[in-house]
Amino acid sequence: MSDKEKAQTALRESATFDHATMAEIRRAAETGIYDIRGFGAKRKVPHFDDLLFLGASMSRYPLEGYREKCNTQVTLGTRFAKKPIVIETPVTIAGMSFGALSANAKEALGRGASEVGTSTTTGDGGMTPEERGQSTKLVYQYLPSRYGMNPDDLRKADAIEVVLGQGAKPGGGGMLLGQKITDRVAKMRTLPMGVDQRSACRHPDWTGPDDLAIKIQELREITDWQVPIYIKVGATRTYYDVKLAVKAGADVIVVDGMQGGTAATQEVFIEHVGIPTMAAIPQAVQALQEMGMHRKVQLIVSGGIRNGADVAKCMALGADAVAIGTAALVALGCNHPQWDDEFKKIGSAAGYYDDYHEGKDPAGISTQDPELMKRLDPVAAGHRLANYLRVLTMEAQTLARACGKNDLRNLEPEDLVALNVEAAAMARVPLAGTSWIPGQGGY
Amino acid sequence: MKTLDLANTSLREINQALHDQAGECTEREWKITGAKGDHNIACGLDASLSVDIEGHAGYYCAGMNKKAHVVVHGNAGQGVAENMMSGTVRVKGQASQSAGATAHGGLLVIEGDAGARCGISMKGVEIVVGGNVGHMSCFMGQAGALVVCGDAGDALGDSLYETKIFVKGSVASLGADCIEKEMRDEHIEYLTDLLNRAGMDEDPKSFKRYGSARNLYNFKVDNASAY
Numbered sequence: 001m002s003d004k005e006k007a008q009t010a011l012r013e014s015a016t017f018d019h020a021t022m023a024e025i026r027r028a029a030e031t032g033i034y035d036i037r038g039f040g041a042k043r044k045v046p047h048f049d050d051l052l053f054l055g056a057s058m059s060r061y062p063l064e065g066y067r068e069k070c071n072t073q074v075t076l077g078t079r080f081a082k083k084p085i086v087i088e089t090p091v092t093i094a095g096m097s098f099g100a101l102s103a104n105a106k107e108a109l110g111r112g113a114s115e116v117g118t119s120t121t122t123g124d125g126g127m128t129p130e131e132r133g134q135s136t137k138l139v140y141q142y143l144p145s146r147y148g149m150n151p152d153d154l155r156k157a158d159a160i161e162v163v164l165g166q167g168a169k170p171g172g173g174g175m176l177l178g179q180k181i182t183d184r185v186a187k188m189r190t191l192p193m194g195v196d197q198r199s200a201c202r203h204p205d206w207t208g209p210d211d212l213a214i215k216i217q218e219l220r221e222i223t224d225w226q227v228p229i230y231i232k233v234g235a236t237r238t239y240y241d242v243k244l245a246v247k248a249g250a251d252v253i254v255v256d257g258m259q260g261g262t263a264a265t266q267e268v269f270i271e272h273v274g275i276p277t278m279a280a281i282p283q284a285v286q287a288l289q290e291m292g293m294h295r296k297v298q299l300i301v302s303g304g305i306r307n308g309a310d311v312a313k314c315m316a317l318g319a320d321a322v323a324i325g326t327a328a329l330v331a332l333g334c335n336h337p338q339w340d341d342e343f344k345k346i347g348s349a350a351g352y353y354d355d356y357h358e359g360k361d362p363a364g365i366s367t368q369d370p371e372l373m374k375r376l377d378p379v380a381a382g383h384r385l386a387n388y389l390r391v392l393t394m395e396a397q398t399l400a401r402a403c404g405k406n407d408l409r410n411l412e413p414e415d416l417v418a419l420n421v422e423a424a425a426m427a428r429v430p431l432a433g434t435s436w437i438p439g440q441g442g443y
Numbered sequence: 444m445k446t447l448d449l450a451n452t453s454l455r456e457i458n459q460a461l462h463d464q465a466g467e468c469t470e471r472e473w474k475i476t477g478a479k480g481d482h483n484i485a486c487g488l489d490a491s492l493s494v495d496i497e498g499h500a501g502y503y504c505a506g507m508n509k510k511a512h513v514v515v516h517g518n519a520g521q522g523v524a525e526n527m528m529s530g531t532v533r534v535k536g537q538a539s540q541s542a543g544a545t546a547h548g549g550l551l552v553i554e555g556d557a558g559a560r561c562g563i564s565m566k567g568v569e570i571v572v573g574g575n576v577g578h579m580s581c582f583m584g585q586a587g588a589l590v591v592c593g594d595a596g597d598a599l600g601d602s603l604y605e606t607k608i609f610v611k612g613s614v615a616s617l618g619a620d621c622i623e624k625e626m627r628d629e630h631i632e633y634l635t636d637l638l639n640r641a642g643m644d645e646d647p648k649s650f651k652r653y654g655s656a657r658n659l660y661n662f663k664v665d666n667a668s669a670y
Contacts, residue, residue, distance in 0.1 A: 205522035222487030
């Protein structure tokens with residue numbers, strides 16, 4: 001019976017126990033194991049679609065779209081590093097590991113980012129020659145597992161990102177199941193082939209912000225204070241985390257909201273831990289402003305960014321740049337309808353595939369299978385990513401010019417309104433058509 | 444030998460002088476005096492240097508060491524020789540927690556005791572401790588060897604991968620998936636050599652060997668209580 005036919009009967013689906021919920025109960029009852037998957041949160045949460053820009057009219061003066069320049073270049077790491085990173089577009093590529101992704105996918109990310117002058121980021125598993133070779137600006141992640149961590153690669157990096165958490169699983173460690181631990185992945189991580197690799201959730205040699213300050217000094221000493229050091233946190237108690245990160249000596253702070261993706265973790269973690277990206281940005285900006293460090297310590301925001309409007313809204317709320325992960329993979333070809341028949345063979349469908357941990361990705365991206373990997377041409381995929389990054393940049397410029405701004409970083413909260421009370425409260429901008437910002441007095 | 448004094452030379456200048464030796468080595472023997480718990484002394488070395496540190500070192504002394512031979516003539520703070528790749532680091536006194544954390548290679552010798560989490564996530568380093576080690580030592584140890592000439596604290600070798608552990612004294616408790624294993628001739632031979640290289644006058648036959656039961660290598664619902 002089709003949905004239309006059901007609608008004409010008395011059959012009524014429960015909002016609480018919908019089909020997906022009941023299927024999960026049955027799956028749990030049959031297996032006794034929690035559901036592990038990739039991707040990010042699939043539930044609907046307040047997001048950037050709940051915000052609108054106030055374009056210029058009588059009281060504001062717009063810029064001419066094809067005549068007047070709107071700067072997109074951003075310099076990251078101006079606080080302490082001798083060599084800050086200059087990116088031509090404020091859209092960077094978030095950390096994703098070789099292991100979770102194929103070598104071809106990592107190479108494609110590097111190619112695409114380099115084509116438009118932005119940075120890529122390694123991941124849990126070390127730096128591959130493919131990525132270093134193709135990325136003109138490469139951020140090297142320093143994670144609790146320290147898989148593949150070595151001082152030679154540290155010195156090859158253009159920046160170092162100390163990872164305390166990620167938006168999909170703040171408080172959780174990494175997970176790379178045995179199916180994807182091939183000989184090469186195992187060697188890079190110093191693990192036996194085929195084991196389920198568990199990455200610790202805490203760093204092994206420091207336990208709090210005071211220790212972290214010393215750890216950051218160590219990383220600076222090892223690299224002779226050349227490169228910026230980022231601190232990445234999953235969005236939870238963002239106001240306090242950002243203050244502590246600044247105190248610990250970060251050049252750049254990366255805040256990853258709950259819509260951020262992952263290669264694998266428990267579904268319950270993805271959907272129930274963390275706060276939406278939109279809610280995290282004002283907290284981070286407030287912390288930086290109170291310390292007099294806004295724009296001095298740069299803020300990168302990630303988690304669910306899909307288009308130039310999302311980029312512009314993040315920057316209007318006070319971010320210096322954004323990072324994309326899931327969207328970049330989609331640009332490469334992740335979940336592409338051309339593989340729908342093959343997705344069906346593994347019990348999924350194009351647009352729904354999230355079992356990245358199983359290593360069977362028909363698109364050749366989240367896999368280590370050599371035959372599947374061949375399906376992804378890193379040159380063509382890299383070019384698609386570059387195209388997508390250009391579109392994001394041009395869309396953000398379009399909105400900035402409409403607001404009369406000649407630099408994306410001149411966008412401001414005053415340019416935004418919210419469509420609903422939740423978004424107004426989280427983003428700290430007025431409800432559209434009013435001057436009311438929930439929580440800021442007057443009511 | 445070149446001597447640098449932390450009392451009148453900054454840590455940055457000292458580390459830069461040592462790092463510069465990776466390009467053109469002009470002096471192999473170095474002495475750093477005046478250490479009073481300063482952090483990050485001699486980290487990131489990448490040359491075959493001999494570095495003697497007089498006094499006590501703070502956190503991350505000789506961190507990420509490559510090739511160099513570093514001796515701390517005192518105690519060492521948290522994370523001594525963390526992520527070491529090669530070379531040797533010797534602590535004449537005691538070492539704080541996370542000694543040799545995540546280290547990939549080389550030899551770390553602690554003549555006194557080591558604190559909690561000694562050898563955490565070690566990836567190939569050899570660590571020899573003359574005294575005792577604290578709790579959770581060798582947690583998630585991936586490769587290499589940890590030798591304890593004294594006693595080991597609680598949860599030794601929890602979630603262990605392939606690191607070999609040898610303990611002469613008592614073990615307060617073993618962590619998840621860590622078991623005692625047979626000490627065969629090949630292990631006696633290996634331990635004899637390692638103790639000799641560490642300069643420890645111990646009878647290798649008096650040690651017990653511990654390793655991974657490998658039951659947690661792949662997720663099984665039957666092991667849910669161990670996760």
